[in-house]
Amino acid sequence: MSFAEFGGPEVLRLVDAEEPHAGPGQVRVAVRAAGVNPVDWRIREGQMQKVRPIELPAGVGLDAAGVVDEVGADVEGVAVGDRVFGEGSSTYAEFAVLSAWAEMPEGLTFEEAAGYPSVVETALRVIREVGVRPGQTLLVSGASGGVxxxxxxxxxxxxxTVIGTAGAANQDYLRSLGAVATTYGEGWVERVRRLGRVDAALDLAGSGVIRELVELTGDPRKVVSIADLRAPELGAxxxxxxxxxxxALAEAARLIARGRLHIPVERSYPLADAAAAHIDSQAGHTRGRRVIII
Incomplete structure (x- = not known):
């Protein structure tokens, strides 16, 4: 899957491309599934050019799970035929090169494994950056998606302790993951206040709630967003x-093996329907992950 100009999902094209090859410190995988992340369509739209510039035409996708079929120089601990999940480039494809990978945990399907890399890295990072500690309460706005x-x-x-906001249909889902759940929409700030003190907050949906999150925490330094580029204007x-x-992959594997982490696949799409996957991802309201099946 490739795009030659920035724009909407209609710019995506299924093309025949030269097979990539693993360079030093890399492996190539025969991709079985690729994770769909919001950053994928943000890159496609050109939103990330200042942060992560690319040259066109470009491939799509960062996360994948598959079978190693080529091992680059200076790579140890992995062999052709190993089942791995990880991060690379242009992963919406039959073959992709990964720059970071880990052995797939026992019992995980390729479809499930492809949904973990970027979301777990992001989750670990924002928990660290927001500075929340054991015994404190974290508010998560837009809590039902992959991250x-x-x-x-x-x-x-x-x-x-986590207070999570999501749509009415996802309240039981949030509770199943151990969160105190409440709905977004009119009156949500007061509903959160009634649930107790908020020590830190994360904005995962970019729905224009930074001001309210700062109000709830009392400190803009305790608010981190992965979706609202204007957050710094309000001190977050x-x-x-x-x-x-x-x-992140090692931590994901440990948590999965201990039964402490499971991210469901909400929907999978064939490679030819990558545009539909992007449309659905942009619409939000996801419960878990979306993946491309190769």
Whole structure:
């Protein structure tokens, strides 16, 4: 899957491309599934050019799960035939090169594994950046998507109480992940206040709530957004620089193996329907993850 100009989902094209090859420190995988992340369509629209510039035409996708079929120089601990999940480039494809990977945890399907890399890295990063500690309460705005699902479970594992906002249809889902759930919409700030003190807050949906999150925490330094580029205008932080993906993948594997982390796949799409996956991702209201099946 490729695009030759920035724009809406209609710019995506299924094309025949030269097979990529693993360079030093990389592996190539025969992709079985690719994760769909909001950053994918933000890159496609050109929103990320100042942060993550690309040259056109460009491929699409960062996350994948598949079978290693080529190992680059200076790579140890992995062999052709291994089942891995990780991060690379142009992963909406039959073959993709990964720069970070880990062995797939036992019992995980390719479809499920493809949904973890970026969301777990993001969840670990924003929990660290917002500075919330065990025993404190974290408010998560837009908590039912992939990153929210990871944040809720990682926070619970660390002894952090989470209040999560989502649509009415996702209240039971949030509770199943250990969160105190409430709906967004009119009166949501008062509903959160009635649930108790908020020590820190995350904006995962970019729905224009930064001012209210600052009000609820009492400190803009305790508010971090991954979706609202204007957050710094109100003293909050925008988190857009990825941390260590190998560490995130290792932590994901540990949590999955312990039964402490599970991110469901809400919907999967064939590669030819990548545009539909982007449209659905942009619409929000996701419960868990969307993935492309190769």
């Amino acid at each position: 929210g699902s990871a944040v809720l479970q990682i926070a619970r594992d660390r002894g952090i 932080r925008f988190s857009g620089v990825a941390g260590s993906m190998p560490e």
